[in-house]
Amino acid sequence: xxxxxxxxxxxxxxxxxxxxxxxxxxxxxxxxxxxxxxxxxxxxxxxxxxxxxxxxxxxxxxxxxxxxxxxxxxxxxxxxxxxxxxxxxxxxxxxxxxxxxxxxxxxxxxxxxxxxxxxxxxxxxxxxxxxxxxxxxxxxxxxxxxxxxxxxxxxxxxxxxxxxxxxxxxxxxxxxxxxxxxxxxxxxxxxxxxxxxxxxxxxxxxxxxxxxxxxxxxxxxxxxxxxxxxxxxxxxxxxxxxxxxxxxxxxxxxxxxxxxxxxxxxxxxxxxxxxxxxxxxxxxxxxxxxxxxxxxxxxxxxxxxxxxxxxxxxxxxxxxxxxxxxxxxxxxxxx
Amino acid sequence: xxxxxxxxxxxxxxxxxxxxxxxxxxxxxxxxxxxxxxxxxxxxxxxxxxxxxxxxxxxxxxxxxxxxxxxxxxxxxxxxxxxxxxxxxxxxxxxxxxxxxxxxxxxxxxxxxxxxxxxxxxxxxxxxxxxxxxxxxxxxxxxxxxxxxxxxxxxxxxxxxxxxxxxxxxxxxxxxxxxxxxxxxxxxxxxxxxxxxxxxxxxxxxxxxxxxxxxxxxxxxxxxxxxxxxxxxxxxxxxxxxxxxxxxxxxxxxxxxxxxxxxxxxxxxxxxxxxxxxxxxxxxxxxxxxxxxxxxxxxxxxxxxxxxxxxxxxxxxxxxxxxxxxxxxxxxxxx
DNA sequence: CTGAAAGCGCTAACAA
DNA sequence: TTGTTAGCGCTTTCAG
Numbered sequence: 036x037x038x039x040x041x042x043x044x045x046x047x048x049x050x051x052x053x054x055x056x057x058x059x060x061x062x063x064x065x066x067x068x069x070x071x072x073x074x075x076x077x078x079x080x081x082x083x084x085x086x087x088x089x090x091x092x093x094x095x096x097x098x099x100x101x102x103x104x105x106x107x108x109x110x111x112x113x114x115x116x117x118x119x120x121x122x123x124x125x126x127x128x129x130x131x132x133x134x135x136x137x138x139x140x141x142x143x144x145x146x147x148x149x150x151x152x153x154x155x156x157x158x159x160x161x162x163x164x165x166x167x168x169x170x171x172x173x174x175x176x177x178x179x180x181x182x183x184x185x186x187x188x189x190x191x192x193x194x195x196x197x198x199x200x201x202x203x204x205x206x207x208x209x210x211x212x213x214x215x216x217x218x219x220x221x222x223x224x225x226x227x228x229x230x231x232x233x234x235x236x237x238x239x240x241x242x243x244x245x246x247x248x249x250x251x252x253x254x255x256x257x258x259x260x261x262x263x264x265x266x267x268x269x270x271x272x273x274x275x276x277x278x279x280x281x282x283x284x285x286x287x288x289x290x291x292x293x294x295x296x297x298x299x300x301x302x303x304x305x306x307x308x309x310x311x312x313x314x315x316x317x318x319x320x321x322x323x324x325x326x327x328x329x330x331x332x333x334x335x336x337x338x339x340x341x342x343x344x345x346x347x348x349x350x351x352x353x354x355x356x357x358x359x360x361x362x363x364x365x366x367x368x369x370x
Numbered sequence: 371x372x373x374x375x376x377x378x379x380x381x382x383x384x385x386x387x388x389x390x391x392x393x394x395x396x397x398x399x400x401x402x403x404x405x406x407x408x409x410x411x412x413x414x415x416x417x418x419x420x421x422x423x424x425x426x427x428x429x430x431x432x433x434x435x436x437x438x439x440x441x442x443x444x445x446x447x448x449x450x451x452x453x454x455x456x457x458x459x460x461x462x463x464x465x466x467x468x469x470x471x472x473x474x475x476x477x478x479x480x481x482x483x484x485x486x487x488x489x490x491x492x493x494x495x496x497x498x499x500x501x502x503x504x505x506x507x508x509x510x511x512x513x514x515x516x517x518x519x520x521x522x523x524x525x526x527x528x529x530x531x532x533x534x535x536x537x538x539x540x541x542x543x544x545x546x547x548x549x550x551x552x553x554x555x556x557x558x559x560x561x562x563x564x565x566x567x568x569x570x571x572x573x574x575x576x577x578x579x580x581x582x583x584x585x586x587x588x589x590x591x592x593x594x595x596x597x598x599x600x601x602x603x604x605x606x607x608x609x610x611x612x613x614x615x616x617x618x619x620x621x622x623x624x625x626x627x628x629x630x631x632x633x634x635x636x637x638x639x640x641x642x643x644x645x646x647x648x649x650x651x652x653x654x655x656x657x658x659x660x661x662x663x664x665x666x667x668x669x670x671x672x673x674x675x676x677x678x679x680x681x682x683x684x685x686x687x688x689x690x691x692x693x694x695x696x697x698x699x700x701x702x703x704x705x
Numbered sequence: 706c707t708g709a710a711a712g713c714g715c716t717a718a719c720a721a
Numbered sequence: 722t723t724g725t726t727a728g729c730g731c732t733t734t735c736a737g
Contacts, residue, residue, distance in 0.1 A: 040491060083484070083487050083491065084487075084491070085487050085488065085491040085492035086492060087428070087492060087493050088492050088493050088494050089424055089427035089428040089433070089493045090428050090493075092424035092427075093422070093424040093425050093428050098424070100474075103475075118453045118456070118652075121453070121456040121460070124456075124475075125456070128475055128477065129479075132477070132479050132480050137474060137476070137480065137494070138474070138475045138476075139435075139472060139473070139474055139475075140438075140459075140463055140473045140474075140475045141472070141473075142463065142467070144464075144467050145467050145472065149418070152418050152420050153420065156375060156418070156419075156420040157420035157421060157422060157423050158422050158423050158424045158425075159423050159472070261652060261653075261655075261656040262655075262656070265656065288652070288656075291653070291656050291657075292656055294658065295656050295657070295658050295660075298658040299658065317453075317596060317623070318596075318626070318653050320596075320597075321596040321597070321600065321623075321626050321627055321630050322626075322630070322657070323629065323630050323633040323634065323658075325630075
């Protein structure tokens, strides 16, 4: 590092041009002749010069930063360790980077309840991506109503005044259940908490598939964690014995927890109980038996989230949008 | 949101004091009488006022932001999806937040090679936390040499001019291997790539444990992913048959991949092959059989990383430090 | 304990 | 196509 941090003025002097020319050149402003731009950009690199983002943000009222909030419910054990949510964050990071945007990772601890104020008024970020609807959307709604550019990963069918991108959870729940039925399951359990927005839709899909064949539903309502699933299935087996032959789990982590409980009792998967998860996390493929799952196209969703946020930053409006889902058929449902 | 974003001047007028007083009050400067401070802070809340971070960063030359770089090797498939690294990031986020610092999530794509320039010169962040040493530390070294406040999650025994916090990987590798030996394993495989800094130490620990009982080592060098492990073990079984009775895996994901390959061939775990992983991710407990593993105290490490970074920001120096590890004994090594 | 005033480093309107 | 210049909103020195 040099003794002294250069500033734009210094670079301008070195190059024998004005500061505005350097500023424009470094920002790739087409007003500046290509040749001049190249020369100045090269000079900047040579001298290890970087624009002071604080100054340029102050001046331009624009940060090129997007805040990403992982929106957990207060009362769940689902946490920052949840592999699926983290995968989504990772892919949002990539999608943002491709647009030259940076990611400020945040959570309700830092941001409090007034997201508009914390992120936007304070010029910490230009917009917000919320990962997960949670059970109560009041913070999201408040921010959206305050006019904050904001998009949400969640269930796109939820009525809202902000764009939600996510899978068609209803269809996901339905095809998962239909697949279990096709595998011969008659008594299919729904494992998950239908109070949660996305899971509620999966549950509706499950109900629809069962209704079509006049089968009756059975819910084991548990927190979205492996261990809750493990304990829930264990308890059910103790109390009622093997009263089911299929499980539609609300997530892969939940499915894997259930699987463990079954395997410990030597209940054969898929022969005695067939199992479908949701998310298609890496572990679904590596578990034994491998877990059939509904794959969510998180990569596409991330790109869409960023696009819709950019649209809002440019004053346009954006709509909720559904991304594809796909049933991945693995050993846990093969007969 | 109000029609107009308030600024400090406006708030000062409203309160009938000077801007400096408001600035000090909001920054909790003890120069200001407690009563005045309370009054002004309350007023700010009432009017939904937030300091403009861009302006204050420009003026104070301080961002209160820490960049976190997930440092993958270019030639690995290990990715942002790796559950362990993401867990570390999550815990760093918490530790930073507790100190009032924010987390800018970054990667080599955005930051390029000159981290000092990209993050510090540009005033994007005050310091850097690097998660993972990677195979080549040149970017880290360059940044440290440039005087950037920087800490690394990695192997603390690596000689370096920057503080590294992490587990004693040598001891981890040794006690894992000793545990396998104690379970009766004679031919223990090391599954992982010893070219990687942290894994190299685990490998040394493995060698030391074997040397103590005059057992001979056998390495299957693979990329740090489940599928590489699955393929690697599969191939070994095809080519040489079951020529081992224990596996010391360099990570849980790797162990789980190996486990799948074994289970598919009806090789009993732990009776035919005992298995220990590293990291103790959530899946270790939920796999069947559950996976014995070396737990790394990532929470403690995160707190230390942040402390050491803060020390550097205050001009002090900080040393590398080891955090505890713990063998978690589960079914994959029970005999 | 509080106020006045300078200036952090950049961008963009306006001028040339 | 480039230069001149004002000012973004805050913090902090210096003065009281």
